[in-house]
Amino acid sequence: MDAVGKSTExxxxxxxxxxxxxAQISAVLGNDDIFREILLRLDFPTCLVRxxxxxxxxxxxxxxxxxxxxxxxxxxxxxxxxxxxxxxxxLRFVPLPQPPELAAAVRRGRFDFGRGARNVSDCRDGxxxxxxxxxxxxxxxxxVFCPLHRGRGAAVLPHPEPVLPRRQPPAGVSLYxxxxxxxxxxxxxxxxxEATVMRSEWQAWVQIREFQAGCWGECRYSDLIQLPGTWRxxxxxxxxxxxxxxxxxMAQYILAMDVATMSSICIKLxxxxxxxxxxxxxxSRADGSGFCVVNVRGFRMQAWRYRMDCDSIGHWExxxxxxxxxxxxxxxxxxxxxxxxxxxxxxxGDNADFVFLRIQNKVFYLxxxxxxxxxxxELTRNEFLFGVSPFMMVxxxxxxxxxxxxxxxx
Numbered sequence: 001m002d003a004v005g006k007s008t009e010x011x012x013x014x015x016x017x018x019x020x021x022x023a024q025i026s027a028v029l030g031n032d033d034i035f036r037e038i039l040l041r042l043d044f045p046t047c048l049v050r051x052x053x054x055x056x057x058x059x060x061x062x063x064x065x066x067x068x069x070x071x072x073x074x075x076x077x078x079x080x081x082x083x084x085x086x087x088x089x090x091l092r093f094v095p096l097p098q099p100p101e102l103a104a105a106v107r108r109g110r111f112d113f114g115r116g117a118r119n120v121s122d123c124r125d126g127x128x129x130x131x132x133x134x135x136x137x138x139x140x141x142x143x144v145f146c147p148l149h150r151g152r153g154a155a156v157l158p159h160p161e162p163v164l165p166r167r168q169p170p171a172g173v174s175l176y177x178x179x180x181x182x183x184x185x186x187x188x189x190x191x192x193x194e195a196t197v198m199r200s201e202w203q204a205w206v207q208i209r210e211f212q213a214g215c216w217g218e219c220r221y222s223d224l225i226q227l228p229g230t231w232r233x234x235x236x237x238x239x240x241x242x243x244x245x246x247x248x249x250m251a252q253y254i255l256a257m258d259v260a261t262m263s264s265i266c267i268k269l270x271x272x273x274x275x276x277x278x279x280x281x282x283x284s285r286a287d288g289s290g291f292c293v294v295n296v297r298g299f300r301m302q303a304w305r306y307r308m309d310c311d312s313i314g315h316w317e318x319x320x321x322x323x324x325x326x327x328x329x330x331x332x333x334x335x336x337x338x339x340x341x342x343x344x345x346x347x348x349g350d351n352a353d354f355v356f357l358r359i360q361n362k363v364f365y366l367x368x369x370x371x372x373x374x375x376x377x378e379l380t381r382n383e384f385l386f387g388v389s390p391f392m393m394v395x396x397x398x399x400x401x402x403x404x405x406x407x408x409x410x
Contacts, residue, residue, distance in 0.1 A: 032061065035058075035061060036061055036064075036067055039051060039061060039062055039067060039071070040067065040070055040071055042071075043075060043101070044075070044078075044099075044101050044102060044393075045071075045075075045077070045393060045394065045395065045396075045397040046101055046102070046105055046397075047101070048062045048071065048397055048399075049062075049397050049398070049400065052399045053400045059399060059400070062399065063397075063399045068396050068397075072395065072396075076353065077125075077350075077392045077393045077394075077395040078102060078392065078393045079096060079349065079354065079390055079391070079392055079393075080095065080096065080098065080102065080105075080106055080392065080393055081093055081094050081096045081106070081391050082094055082096075082347070082356065082365075082389060082390050082391055083111075083120060083123065083128065083388070083389040084363075084377060084385070084387075084388060085118060085119060085120060085385075085386040085387040085388075085389070086379065086383050086384060086385050086386060087382075087383055087384040087385075087386070088380060088383045090113070090114065090115050090116065090118065091113060091117040091118060091120065091130060092111075092112075093111035093112075093147070093391065094376065094377060096365070096376065102393065105148060105393075106148075108148070108150065109147045109148045109150060110145075110147055110150045111147045113130055113132060113143075113145055113154075114132060115135065116132045116133035116134055116135060117130050117131075117132050118130070118131055118133060118140075119131040119386070119387075120387060120389040121142065121179065121180040121181065122179075122180060122181045122182050122240075123389040124182045124392070125182070125392065125394055125395055126146060126147070126148050126391075126392065126393065126394030126395075127144060127145070127146055127182060128144070128145050128147065128389065128391070129142055129143070129144055129157070129180050129182070129192070130142075130143050130145060131143075141156045141157075142156070142157040142180055143155065143156050143157065144156075144157065144190060144192075148394060155190055157180070157190075157192060157211060158215075158216070160209055176196055176197060176198040177197045177199075177237070177238075178194070178195075178196050178197075179194070179195045179196075179197075179237075179238040180192055180193075180194055180195075181193050181195065181238060181239075181240040181245075182240070183210075183212075183240070184240065184242060184243060190211065190212075190214070191210075191212050192210070192211040193208055193209070193211070193240065193245075193259065194208070194209045194210075194211065194216075195207075195238060195240075195245055196208075197238075197247060197249075199227075199231050199249070201230050201231055202226065202227050202230060202231070203227060204222075204224075204225040204227060204249070204255065205221070205222060205224055205225065206221070206222040206225070206245070206257055206262070206264070207219050207220070207221050207222075208220050208221075208259060208262070220262055221262065222257060222262045222263075222264055223262075223264075225255070225264050225266075227249075227250060227255070227266065228250070228252075228253055228266050229250035229251055229252055229253055230250065230251075231249050231250065232249060232250060232251060232275060234248045234249065234275065234281075236279070236282070236346075236387065237249060239283040239285065239291060241285040241286065241290075242285070242286075242288070242289055242290070242291075243260060244256055244257065244258055244259065245257045245259055246283055246291050248275055248281060248282075250266070250275065251274050251275050252268060252269050252273075252274055252275075253266040253267060253268055253269065254266070254267045254269065254283075254291075254293075254306075255267075267306065267314060269293070270293075270304055270316045270318070272297075272302075273293065273295045273302065273304065274295070274297075275295075279344040279345050279346060279358075280295065280296050280297070280344065280345060281293065281294070281295045281296075281345065282294050282345040282347065282348045282355075283348065284350050284351070284352055285350045285351070286305055286306070286307070286350070286351055286352075287350075287351060288307070289307060289308040290305060290306045290307045290308055290314070291305075291306055292304065292305050292306070292319070292348065292350075292351060292352040293305075293306065294345055294348045294352055294355050295345075296324075296343045296344070296345055298343070299323060299324045299325055299336075299343060300321065300323055301321070301322045301323075301324055301343070301345075301355070301357075302318065302320070302321050303318075303319040303320050303322075303352040303355075303368055304316050304317065304318055304319060304352075305319055305352065319352050319368065320368055320369075322366075322368070322371070324343065324357070324359075327366065327371045327373050328364065328373055329373075331364065331373065331374075331375055333359075333360070336359065336360070341359055341360050342359075343357055343358070343359050344357070344358040344359075345357060345358075346358055346363070346385070346387060346388035347387075347388045347389065347390050349390060349392075352368055353367065353368060353369065354366060354367045354368060354390075355368060356376075356388045356390070358385060358388075361378055361379040361380075361383075362375055362377070362378050362379070363375070363376055363377035363378070363379075363385070363388065
């Protein structure tokens with residue numbers, strides 16, 4: 001039994017002298033290996049940027065390419081929302097719920113591009129190429145926006161100067177499609193390629209021109225490509241990934257072109273996967289070499305990854321097969337089967353991490369690995385959906401430039 005008046009409360013620890021506490025902090029933060037591990041445990045790229053503003057040493061570690069590669073594996077870039085291009089209004093942004101850190105970044109951004117903003121050519125790493133029609137009736141302009149940086153403004157891509165091509169299109173190759181795509185490498189630079197694909201029913205011919213350092217380069221041309229299948233039109237048919245241009249243009253093949261060498265191959269789709277009509281098949285980038293494909297047949301969805309080995313031999317890997325009514329659960333409409341509802345795939349995330357699906361007048365966002373799904377948009381009466389463009393957090397981050405007045409060294 002305790003003695004009367006004897007306290008049972010634990011004795012509080014003796015206060016650590018301020019100098020000793022500062023020495024302990026310095027010992028931890030001054031160790032490069034420990035400090036890098038601390039940086040890797042930050043949740044968002046915005047936290048990395050703020051840490052980099054402390055000193056040149058912190059900037060050097062936060063912006064190190066090896067650390068950024070590890071950070072991206074631990075914290076893949078987040079989907080902040082998506083742009084909707086429809087018949088009812090100009091291009092508009094639909095934000096998705098975010099943690100406070102990222103929600104604040106979205107609130108500070110500028111996502112309204114004006115009444116003339118319509119078609120999206122490409123959306124990647126916090127940048128978007130939008131075709132903007134002036135109200136004065138003048139021709140439209142392809143414009144690059146960085147929505148998360150209000151003060152950065154818009155950059156209009158100048159129209160390439162008309163030149164007499166060194167090579168004329170082969171006879172019979174007269175129909176063409178035109179795409180503007182961001183170069184690989186991330187960041188926020190103005191590095192874009194213009195791909196013009198001319199074709200007949202069984203042949204294709206590709207012209208590529210690159211926009212870098214504020215000007216357009218010379219045109220480069222492929223040889224005449226003999227297609228193993230007839231050409232099929234697809235509204236959003238081009239993907240630029242890892243130096244390759246991939247085109248959805250045949251029922252059972254993907255046309256792939258090396259941008260540097262202009263050489264091409266036709267990649268056969270996996271057994272049972274076929275491009276039948278617009279947006280039942282979509283492409284996305286994959287880490288390393290290759291690309292991803294998502295295909296819908298009826299209410300069955302499959303996600304595939306195409307990889308290249310060291311001998312440049314490609315092979316398909318099945319990521320997942322999903323029966324959509326099961327994952328949609330209560331969100332599924334029991335009349336879909338009887339009404340002949342068609343599932344379309346407006347967009348796919350990198351590595352097939354997520355997919356946007358349109359079923360009748362509803363748009364769903366499905367995370368493939370977790371099977372989590374939510375309805376994110378509903379078309380109004382007589383509204384026609386032209387496209388959905390996912391908007392991701394900027395990667396890699398843009399780090400500050402420190403000057404002597406603000407650099408604390410440590």
